[in-house]
Amino acid sequence: DIVMTQSPDSLAVSLGERATINCKSSQSVLYRSDNKNYLGWYQQKPGQPPKLLIYWASTRESGVPDRFSGSGSGTDFTLTISSLQAEDVAVYYCQQHYTAPTFGKGTRLEIK
Amino acid sequence: EVQLVESGGGLIQPGGSLRLSCVASGFTVSSNAMSWVRQAPGKGLEWVSLIYIGGGTNHADSVKGRFTISRDNSKNTVYLQMSSLRAEDTAVYYCARGRRSSSDLFDFWGQGTLVTVSS
Numbered sequence: 001d002i003v004m005t006q007s008p009d010s011l012a013v014s015l016g017e018r019a020t021i022n023c024k025s026s027q028s029v030l031y032r033s034d035n036k037n038y039l040g041w042y043q044q045k046p047g048q049p050p051k052l053l054i055y056w057a058s059t060r061e062s063g064v065p066d067r068f069s070g071s072g073s074g075t076d077f078t079l080t081i082s083s084l085q086a087e088d089v090a091v092y093y094c095q096q097h098y099t100a101p102t103f104g105k106g107t108r109l110e111i112k
Numbered sequence: 113e114v115q116l117v118e119s120g121g122g123l124i125q126p127g128g129s130l131r132l133s134c135v136a137s138g139f140t141v142s143s144n145a146m147s148w149v150r151q152a153p154g155k156g157l158e159w160v161s162l163i164y165i166g167g168g169t170n171h172a173d174s175v176k177g178r179f180t181i182s183r184d185n186s187k188n189t190v191y192l193q194m195s196s197l198r199a200e201d202t203a204v205y206y207c208a209r210g211r212r213s214s215s216d217l218f219d220f221w222g223q224g225t226l227v228t229v230s231s
Contacts, residue, residue, distance in 0.1 A: 001173075038214070038217075040217045042157075048223075049206055049208075049221035049222065049223060049224060050157065050206075050218070050221055051221075052211075052217070052218060052219050052220075055211065055214065055217055061219065093156065093157055095157075095217065097214055097215075097216040097217045100159065100170065100172065100216075101147075101159040101162075101216045101217075102159070103156055103157040103158070103159070104156070105156045106156045106157075
């Protein structure tokens with residue numbers, strides 16, 4: 001199985017400031033034949049199911065605010081929230097789907 | 113409007129069996145890959161089982177041989193038959209739809225059903 005390692009475990013950021021979450025895979029999730037990274041990001045708020053934010057490592061799902069962006073390739077990926085809003089408080093997960101799906105352990109994002 | 117409604121969870125003794133159901137509306141389950149993903153209390157997400165558009169299935173090693181995913185197209189419903197349940201299977205079980213272009217990335221989730229395995 002591909003192991004997904006997220007950092008940090010938790011993060012406190014002031015409103016309006018940038019939040020950065022990292023995700024590292026134990027092997028590359030870049031599929032050479034289509035040059036796509038098989039990596040997605042989810043947001044989970046308390047008491048709710050996860051919501052898909054980003055797919056192919058950097059493509060925003062429809063309806064996701066443009067303050068959310070994804071970057072990276074191969075084994076190293078980043079989710080960035082450019083200007084933190086109160087409604088962004090949540091746990092964020094990365095997930096690879098290059099092989100049988102696996103998730104990172106999550107990063108808890110709070111307001112400082 | 114896309115909806116996924118899970119049911120069938122509850123308290124079950126170790127070694128017991130349970131069948132979860134996921135009724136879909138707003139789309140047809142036979143036109144998308146469908147998965148079950150679980151989340152133990154206070155923990156992260158773990159993919160459990162997937163059924164492809166063509167009907168083929170895949171299961172996580174942790175449940176292989178004990179869980180079976182299936183669907184009934186006439187009822188637009190996906191099932192998860194769970195047997196030989198263990199304490200470590202205790203979790204909220206979510207039904208999730210695979211994206212059209214990638215079966216095992218999930219663009220819509222139900223609210224989940226809680227399975228508690230305990231004597």
